[in-house]
Amino acid sequence: MNVLIISDSHGLTNEIDEITKRHKDEVDLLLHCGDSELAKDSEHLAPYSIVKGNCDFGEDFPNEIIHDMNGYKLYMTHGHLYNVKATLMNLKYRAEEIGADIICYGHSHIAAVEKNDNRLFINPGSIRLPVLSRKKTYAILEVEKDHVNVNFFEVTGEKVNELSNQFNL
Template identity: 35%
Template sequence: MKIIVISDTHMPKRAKQLPKVLLEEVMKADLLIHAGDWTTISLYEELKELAPIQGVYGNVDSDEIRDIFEDHILLDIQGHKIGVTHGHLGKAKSTPERAMETFSKNPAELIIFGHSHIPYLKKHKDVILFNPGSPTDKRFQRQYSFGILEINSNLSVRHHFFDLKH
């Protein structure tokens, strides 16, 4: 199973359209996971035509997005527990720490989060923490990015980095 993981698209403020490289991967995916800060409902409407979607809302999302999505979800995909949160709820901790805390009572094998726009992939004890970065708003990062999660008997997650937005 191939899953594309994105976050912090901030559309249409940061981009008028999604990068071609991302769209090509989404069309080959079995599932798309968005970790929040979509900004408007039109992006959701566009993406749901390309692939099945799971996601959460972020701190800048519209009420329409908040009506569709929760602040965090725990998915069971082929026996793997995958937590998804934007990572903005809570105080005085780093974004990865807030993401882990969100699933402290419902453990996950993989926790996907966003908010910082900083690509992140680290294992903490038995949990993989993953931030795909942003495909449209790299902020202070060298490149734009999104994630590719492959599930066979094991989980395999990696970043896909690229330079051009379109």
């Protein structure tokens, strides 16, 4: 199962459409980790499961979503409710509480993937305002039976090899 993960698009629409079109035939699920700043009924977000970010106003989006992924439990939240800019500890506790294996979040605008206590934490970065890098990024998660690949791409579609990695879960 392949999952496209974007976050922190902050009002962009053309870029979301381009990314969606580029990968539509190779992914099974599309996730937006919040701060789209678009309405829930926006045509640009139609194919996405999306959570509410701190810059998303109104009560339209949930704060968290859980998906079953070939036996792995994927948990998605924006991250602002867990203070992810300072630490992943609060998010880790929430993941433990619900038994999540893969955690997708945004908010910090920093593209990163790390394994912590057999849980995989993925932040796709921001396709609008990246932090600690000039690369505007998103990620594709490939879930296999005994491992996962996380590949990062620039908004242009170019793979970011230095961020991409493979993990056993």
